[in-house]
Amino acid sequence: xSQNPSALxxxxxxxxxxxxxxxxxxxxxxxxxxxxxxxxTRVETVKGYYARFLERCPTVEALAxxxxxxxxxxxxxxxxxxxxxNLQKAAxxxxxELGGVFPSDYESILKLSxxxxxxxxxxxxxxxxxxxxxxxxxxxxxxxxxxxxREDVGIPAVQKQIRQLVRESIPTxxxxxxxxxxxxxxxxxxxxxxxDCAACPWQLHCDACREGDQDSLPxxxxxxxxxxxxxxxxxxxxxxRVLVLPRQERMLKGLYVFWxxxxxxxxxxxxxxxxxDGLPCAFTAHLGEAKHVFTHRVWNMQLLHYxxxxxxxxxxxxxxxxxxxxxxxxxxxxxxTAVKAARAAAMELLGGMPAAE
Numbered sequence: 453x454s455q456n457p458s459a460l461x462x463x464x465x466x467x468x469x470x471x472x473x474x475x476x477x478x479x480x481x482x483x484x485x486x487x488x489x490x491x492x493t494r495v496e497t498v499k500g501y502y503a504r505f506l507e508r509c510p511t512v513e514a515l516a517x518x519x520x521x522x523x524x525x526x527x528x529x530x531x532x533x534x535x536x537x538n539l540q541k542a543a544x545x546x547x548x549e550l551g552g553v554f555p556s557d558y559e560s561i562l563k564l565s566x567x568x569x570x571x572x573x574x575x576x577x578x579x580x581x582x583x584x585x586x587x588x589x590x591x592x593x594x595x596x597x598x599x600x601x602r603e604d605v606g607i608p609a610v611q612k613q614i615r616q617l618v619r620e621s622i623p624t625x626x627x628x629x630x631x632x633x634x635x636x637x638x639x640x641x642x643x644x645x646x647x648d649c650a651a652c653p654w655q656l657h658c659d660a661c662r663e664g665d666q667d668s669l670p671x672x673x674x675x676x677x678x679x680x681x682x683x684x685x686x687x688x689x690x691x692x693r694v695l696v697l698p699r700q701e702r703m704l705k706g707l708y709v710f711w712x713x714x715x716x717x718x719x720x721x722x723x724x725x726x727x728x729d730g731l732p733c734a735f736t737a738h739l740g741e742a743k744h745v746f747t748h749r750v751w752n753m754q755l756l757h758y759x760x761x762x763x764x765x766x767x768x769x770x771x772x773x774x775x776x777x778x779x780x781x782x783x784x785x786x787x788x789t790a791v792k793a794a795r796a797a798a799m800e801l802l803g804g805m806p807a808a809e
Contacts, residue, residue, distance in 0.1 A: 460653045461634070474486035485506070491571075512547060517547075521786060524706055524786035535566060537566075542565040578628035584627070601671075606672060637652070647667075678749050683717070684717040687756065688760050690776055696777055697772045707786050719738065731768075735757075737756075738755070739794075
């Protein structure tokens with residue numbers, strides 16, 4: 453067996469790599485889709501979403517032409533919804549500005565919406581055979597240990613150093629497989645805690661393994677804890693319908709939510725805020741609590757049921773792009789995971805089956 457580290461890694465990868473659907477194709481659209489879905493999401497979770505998404509949007513043209521609401525519904529539950537919006541924005545650029553042809557080089561891929569150095573490197577190397585690095589969190593960890601980088605990997609200069617070291621190690625004949633091998637190593641053996649160095653193809657070449665400090669690498673500056681925010685989630689019903697509106701704020705933008713207010717959750721004070729907003733209603737019941745953790749904040753939610761005295765007028769509905777929906781209509785809309793408990797409560801109020809998890 454060769455002692456060249458790159459060859460050792462590829463030999464290991466060829467013998468143990470997981471059979472994943474996006475590894476059976478060189479189609480840049482499908483590789484790109486998988487890479488975007490895999491950001492912040494487990495492989496097992498992505499498999500089902502990937503198959504369903506491609507069933508509805510099998511090509512970049514189909515994605516470009518799909519209604520945004522459909523794309524967000526297909527993404528429902530994956531979180532980080534800006535990924536889905538940028539995915540469609542980039543698809544429209546490819547279709548309407550690039551003649552429907554996916555760009556084939558790293559720099560051109562990098563110009564597309566929502567694509568950073570990692571994703572551009574992954575697509576360029578896997579789909580087009582370019583010898584460019586694809587350095588995600590797993591690869592930062594593997595490279596920090598292998599090359600013995602003991603500085604904070606959050607520092608841009610350190611990240612640049614690691615990307616350059618990885619670039620220099622890429623074999624020109626199999627760059628896509630090499631990048632995937634690095635990711636595979638980080639996802640399996642070279643884990644954040646208690647890495648399995650005995651099974652690693654690089655154990656004799658790894659600086660951290662020699663020094664015995666693999667558990668302390670990579671170095672990360674301690675992150676701030678997410679901010680806790682109290683949120684009132686108001687289920688405003690009118691007969692067999694409930695009020696929903698698309699969120700305008702950057703976080704969860706475009707997804708349907710119930711009427712929300714931050715910081716104030718006392719039912720009588722929230723009722724006053726609702727009335728001030730042009731929604732005369734009466735408090736009916738407290739339906740429970742829920743919690744959702746985002747990257748930088750935690751929503752501590754109170755689920756409150758109010759009965760609307762009259763349906764909102766057309767001007768109010770138009771201003772907020774709001775809808776009064778039945779249980780089946782609610783089930784068909786894209787809602788974020790953050791309000792899944794509220795959605796289940798709304799489905800019960802409306803006499804429908806709770807939405808599937």
